Amino acid sequence: MQHNGVAWRGFNGTLWKKRVEVADFIRENYTPYYDGDAFLAKTTERTAALWAACEDLMRQERAKGGVLDIDTKRVAGITAWPPGYIAKELEVIVGLQTDQPLKRMVNPWGGWRMVEAACEAYGATPDPAMAKIFTRYRRTQNEAIFRNYTPAMRQARKLGLITGLPDAYGRGRLIGDYRRVPLYGTARLMQDKEDDLQRMDNVDEFAIHTREDIADQIRALERMAQLGLAYGCDISRPAETAQEAVQWLYLAYLCAVKEQNGAAMSFGHNSAFLDIYITRDMAEGRLDEAGAQELIDQLTIKLRLVRHLRTPEYEQLFAGDPTWVTESLGGMGEDGRPLVTKTDFRWLQTLRNLGPSPEPNLTVLWSPRLPRGFRQFCSEMAIESSALQFENDGLMRPIFGDDYGISCCVSATRIGYDMQFFGARVNLAKALLLALNGGRDEFTGEPVVDVPELSGDYLEWESVWANFEKVLEWLATLYSRTMNCIHYMHDKFNYERVQMAMINSVPNRNMAFGVAGLSVVADSLAAVRYARVRPVRNASGLAERFEVVGEYPAYGNDDDRADGLAVRVVRTFQDLLSRQPIYRRANATLSVLTITSNVVYGSKTGATPDGREAGKPFAPGANPMHGRERNGVVAAMRSVAKLPYDICRDGISYTFSITPRALGDGEASRRANLISLIDGYFGAGGHHMNVNVYGREMLIDAMDHPEKYPNLTIRVSGYAVRFNRLSREQQQEVIERTIFERM
Amino acid sequence: MQGRINQLLSFSTFDGPGTRAVVFMQGCPVGCLFCHNPETWDAAGGTLITLDDLMRRLERFRSFLSRPALTITGGEPLLQFDFVMALCAAARHEGWHVALDTSACATPEKVLAAAAAVDLMMCSLKPEADATRLCKACGKPMQRSIAALRDQPTPVRLRYVLIPGFTDDDAVLRSLGDFARTFPNLESVELEPFNSLAREKWEALGMQSPLFDSPLPELHEEAIQRARELVGVDLCTH
Ligand code: SF4
Numbered sequence: 001m002q003h004n005g006v007a008w009r010g011f012n013g014t015l016w017k018k019r020v021e022v023a024d025f026i027r028e029n030y031t032p033y034y035d036g037d038a039f040l041a042k043t044t045e046r047t048a049a050l051w052a053a054c055e056d057l058m059r060q061e062r063a064k065g066g067v068l069d070i071d072t073k074r075v076a077g078i079t080a081w082p083p084g085y086i087a088k089e090l091e092v093i094v095g096l097q098t099d100q101p102l103k104r105m106v107n108p109w110g111g112w113r114m115v116e117a118a119c120e121a122y123g124a125t126p127d128p129a130m131a132k133i134f135t136r137y138r139r140t141q142n143e144a145i146f147r148n149y150t151p152a153m154r155q156a157r158k159l160g161l162i163t164g165l166p167d168a169y170g171r172g173r174l175i176g177d178y179r180r181v182p183l184y185g186t187a188r189l190m191q192d193k194e195d196d197l198q199r200m201d202n203v204d205e206f207a208i209h210t211r212e213d214i215a216d217q218i219r220a221l222e223r224m225a226q227l228g229l230a231y232g233c234d235i236s237r238p239a240e241t242a243q244e245a246v247q248w249l250y251l252a253y254l255c256a257v258k259e260q261n262g263a264a265m266s267f268g269h270n271s272a273f274l275d276i277y278i279t280r281d282m283a284e285g286r287l288d289e290a291g292a293q294e295l296i297d298q299l300t301i302k303l304r305l306v307r308h309l310r311t312p313e314y315e316q317l318f319a320g321d322p323t324w325v326t327e328s329l330g331g332m333g334e335d336g337r338p339l340v341t342k343t344d345f346r347w348l349q350t351l352r353n354l355g356p357s358p359e360p361n362l363t364v365l366w367s368p369r370l371p372r373g374f375r376q377f378c379s380e381m382a383i384e385s386s387a388l389q390f391e392n393d394g395l396m397r398p399i400f401g402d403d404y405g406i407s408c409c410v411s412a413t414r415i416g417y418d419m420q421f422f423g424a425r426v427n428l429a430k431a432l433l434l435a436l437n438g439g440r441d442e443f444t445g446e447p448v449v450d451v452p453e454l455s456g457d458y459l460e461w462e463s464v465w466a467n468f469e470k471v472l473e474w475l476a477t478l479y480s481r482t483m484n485c486i487h488y489m490h491d492k493f494n495y496e497r498v499q500m501a502m503i504n505s506v507p508n509r510n511m512a513f514g515v516a517g518l519s520v521v522a523d524s525l526a527a528v529r530y531a532r533v534r535p536v537r538n539a540s541g542l543a544e545r546f547e548v549v550g551e552y553p554a555y556g557n558d559d560d561r562a563d564g565l566a567v568r569v570v571r572t573f574q575d576l577l578s579r580q581p582i583y584r585r586a587n588a589t590l591s592v593l594t595i596t597s598n599v600v601y602g603s604k605t606g607a608t609p610d611g612r613e614a615g616k617p618f619a620p621g622a623n624p625m626h627g628r629e630r631n632g633v634v635a636a637m638r639s640v641a642k643l644p645y646d647i648c649r650d651g652i653s654y655t656f657s658i659t660p661r662a663l664g665d666g667e668a669s670r671r672a673n674l675i676s677l678i679d680g681y682f683g684a685g686g687h688h689m690n691v692n693v694y695g696r697e698m699l700i701d702a703m704d705h706p707e708k709y710p711n712l713t714i715r716v717s718g719y720a721v722r723f724n725r726l727s728r729e730q731q732q733e734v735i736e737r738t739i740f741e742r743m
Numbered sequence: 744m745q746g747r748i749n750q751l752l753s754f755s756t757f758d759g760p761g762t763r764a765v766v767f768m769q770g771c772p773v774g775c776l777f778c779h780n781p782e783t784w785d786a787a788g789g790t791l792i793t794l795d796d797l798m799r800r801l802e803r804f805r806s807f808l809s810r811p812a813l814t815i816t817g818g819e820p821l822l823q824f825d826f827v828m829a830l831c832a833a834a835r836h837e838g839w840h841v842a843l844d845t846s847a848c849a850t851p852e853k854v855l856a857a858a859a860a861v862d863l864m865m866c867s868l869k870p871e872a873d874a875t876r877l878c879k880a881c882g883k884p885m886q887r888s889i890a891a892l893r894d895q896p897t898p899v900r901l902r903y904v905l906i907p908g909f910t911d912d913d914a915v916l917r918s919l920g921d922f923a924r925t926f927p928n929l930e931s932v933e934l935e936p937f938n939s940l941a942r943e944k945w946e947a948l949g950m951q952s953p954l955f956d957s958p959l960p961e962l963h964e965e966a967i968q969r970a971r972e973l974v975g976v977d978l979c980t981h
Binding site for chain 2: 558630631632633634635636637638661662663664665669672673676677679680681683684740
């Protein structure tokens, strides 16, 4: 502990010194900022040059079909590569996943097949020796899971009923408390883990499992320190300056993305923490604003370079090579002070200094009580970049406290206290079709679940709901068992020792279940209940399409009849899930989120009673179906806000798109109107909002002339993506989405 | 009390100052060939809603708007005079800023009574029928009703649709400016460039209009600016 005198000079508080408790350190030492953005600095020349080099590399990457290079010789790992640089003399913050920027790692721990398929797709061949190890001697997560899948699980997966499962790559979604490394240094963290290990001396399965985990974490911390030294950073001790704090923080995160290729590898909620170091350096005359901005710009550059090796099928689900380096900004402190610092502004400023970009996935924890200047700047940047998402701090803080961050898109996580088992999602629209087709798949006719055939020319509400409930009950059981199997094997063969080394040894665990196709189901049920729906059945009795006679109230119009059905569906399903036995005593949580998979799920789903044709995309997340919001944006938001967050604790994603003119006449009124809309939506109980401000004409133009819009960034469902990285089909779907405008 | 509405729009920045909720009343006898809401014409169409229900739904939008503001449009709202008057009173009682968007196709008494019941009158000036044959009803009596608003305390916004080759005649635009200047309570003149976005609506209703059947020459920014100058730049909004 001899270094701490230097590292902790001038810091207040005692609790955080005695035990690892970053939130207490922040509370004792941060400086809330109440003014506007006038203090912000532009990029330094050095950083601009560095970013130009990166942009050039990314252009080459796109030109090569999306992957610049793959290292097929080494197995992903913390210390697998010697240090790598983009242009060493320009880098203030160092560290790359491999020895070259944008060179992708082979990560076989999740599964060998994915490695082979991905290498093949990009014209590379994995090293034969590695192939031998991971097919003959070392079992992978993927292999173990597939050996344990039951026939019913395989069928549900194949038909697209349960999809997007993390059974061939890392599950992601974990946020390590990376701040612990700069604040305490890895030596102290190792000592703490050793103590935990000693304390855990009960010999039952729980204790043995936990001890094995902790032992792994300790090994990870050793390696992390080695990696630091390779880059000339002694991260075994606490950081002493702002530059070191940013550097240590990034190295801790870097170790996680060197070992794990989870879909979402989020960063946390780091601004107030970093701001304390920046403020101290400034007071000591070591740093000016340009220097402070440079640290955040350079950190952002590094986060924008994170890559994983994926297959083309993966791209369909999660288009545009996203990594969900989600960084949460703002939020209110539990003591009533805003957690807004100048560094929250500096993060937003990167969108101007380096241009808009999907990563890091900047997420504003929004409250009407945040300082006016910050709210205005957020609104301005959201309109300018279409790269921000907003989440309701007032809903989350009472549950998670004030030191939480968003993982992935909408999943609130207490930093350092929670971990989660990512559970992908089930296709609810397909489940409804099983209920309407006597439990048979609507395309193949194969029997899937045992429910009675429906009789009569028209669908009758009572029996439709009764059948649907039966299907959901069966599905909840199958789904939770599938997840149990996946996460048991993931823990065993692909354990996230790095992130877990920065999470408490006995964390709270959530099993993050999810649903897709909610608005299709709500509208279909509303059609059955409030209009008359006649299934047109083929020779084998499968409904090929549906005729709707009369009108039905659609979800998205603030009409309780339809919205109530959406609520009823999530309540029913969550209730069924929470009764299932779950691996490692995790809590069942539920999200309404699709990423870009609403297109793929739609393509695997037959025609539905709401009038949607077979194969057509669903609306993203919890959005109403395109074009059915007849009463404008506020009514649509009112509907989505009815979905109860206490039932959907893993988050409810809503993507809002509006033309600049429809949002307001002139910049100042647009800024103010967006603030009113977000306040209104969150005040009504809404959880999350992606904000897109653009016109359809521009998107169509961007589709036809991608070269004119190289940096066009849009928010899809919980993340942002470069428009030109979407497939034609996905672009089309984005264009068909409701963009609020008026003739 | 019940009224027939075509649509309740929860958020608009096109129908008066700020962000507003908009009620589209059903029924219009004017029959403009450039109409963007032909589905509102049929006085027996739309949906019946009680005043209480309408107010309840409206109140749910309040917290999303920069201030509670409502525009009543249509159709021709004055066709359902009693209901609209009751709606104005109820909404203003609850603190809503109320604007009435009307062609003034009603008796001058009704137009004056309506003006006294709202915070802002937005009047669409129709071209005179004999000149352009763009409206079934004649523009003249409507213009007289609008003129009667001159002595009222309620501010007036005049709206005029710019249609190339039909309503953009120099002399007509100049006289529009002259007419507008006679209003001491004039807030502004809004020139609305015509667009053909309502073509699908006309087709769906099986109705014909020379303005939607074939593409019109595009209105360029310079042409709009010229029109503004003819009317008087000081009068025009943006
Ligand atoms: S007065 Fe208005 S609603 Fe009536 S026809 Fe003319 S434009 Fe359409």
